[in-house]
Amino acid sequence: MSSSTSPTWDPAQYLRHADHRARPYADLLTRVPALPQDPARIADLGCGPGNVTTLLADRWPTAHITGYDNSPEMLSKAETYAGRTAxxxxxxxxxxxxxxxxxxxxxxxIASNATLQWVPDHADAFPALLEALAPGGTFAFQVxxxxxxxxxxxxxxxxxxxxWRDRLAGVLRHGxxxxxxxxxxxRLTGLGCSVDAWETTYAHLLTGDDPVLDWVxxxxxxxxxxxxxDDPDARDAFVVAYRDLLRDAYPATPHGTVLPFRRIFVVAVTT
Known part of the structure; x- marks a missing residue:
């Protein structure tokens, strides 16, 4: 989805680490309980290039699933997965x-994979999302x-x-x-849900030259x-300076470069 910066997305770059990026969504979906109806109606918020939307179809094979995103580039790539499932x-x-x-x-x-962090004050939208769920429905996300x-x-x-200070003021997100x-x-218990919330730190072993830079x-x-x-020289200079900082922060080992990555998971079931 988007934040106030409205970044332009590159599906090919995003998918370079597709397996690592997909695993948290797969882990989230294993904790989602039985849905109220079969076939189920499912929304995938921030579907990106559509590759993880297929995980929903694997779990609920008869469901009608709609992936939503605001990136034309991502939606164009996602159309590869559109249509009837097996x-x-x-x-x-x-x-x-x-x-x-x-x-x-x-x-x-209503499920979402690594999207809500782009939306300022996203927890304020929880009541409206829960209102859109069938009785016994689930809101599940990871960030x-x-x-x-x-x-x-x-x-x-x-x-x-x-x-870069003047050009990049207010562009990046904080904690x-x-x-x-x-x-x-x-927040979600107060809205009447039964909630399962947890966190996990993945240790991703990345390979290749400057793989953490490639990831980000x-x-x-x-x-x-x-x-x-619009300023390729400034962009490239920033990337080079940032690359050098990342090399020190995430040193390469004989087996690859380790990227510790903490993620937060929530499964909220309406009652």
Whole structure:
């Protein structure tokens, strides 16, 4: 989806680490209980290039699943997965900006993979999302909880220094982009849900040259790349300076480069 920076997305870059990025969604979906109806109606918020939307079809093979995203580039790539599924279900995609999205119908499951962190004050939208669920329906999401990790801290520090300070003021997200698991639990329990909230730190072993830089080029660095797109020299200078900082923060080993990545998971069932 989007934040105030409206970054431009590159599906090919995002998919370079597709297996690592998909695993948290797969782990989230294993904790979703039985849905109220079969076939189920499912919304996938922030579907991106559609590859993880197929995980929903694997779990609920007869469901009608709609993936929503505000990136034309991502939706174009996602259309590869549109159509009837092998077991009689259906996948389709539609444009939507989650900052202003009003659920158009009732769903048995509203799920989201690494999207809500892009939406300021996203917890304020929880009541409307829950209203769009059928009785006994589920709202399930995961968000990165690593905004205090070196990859983010170094990016923010560099963006706040000369010569990028003026160009990048307010572009990047901070630690308050997401809540703690306990805060999500309290918010959703207060809205009448039965809530399962937890966190996990994955240790991703990445290979290749500057793999952490390659990773963030697909996600966290997108606002910077978008903001500096009209000045290739400044963009490239930022990337080189950031690359050097990442090399020190995430040193290569004989087996690859380890990227610790904390994620926050929430499964809220309406009662």
């Amino acid at each position: 077991n009689g279900g259906r996948i389709d995609f539609a444009p939507a900006d989650l900052r202003r999205w009003t659920p158009p119908e009732t769903y048995d499951l 990165p909880g690593n905004f205090d990790a070196p990859s983010h801290v170094l990016m923010r520090e560099l963006a706040g220094s000369a010569p 308050d982009a997401v809540l703690t698991p306990a805060a999500y639990l309290e 080029k697909g996600t966290g660095l997108r606002p910077v790349l978008t903001a500096l797109a």
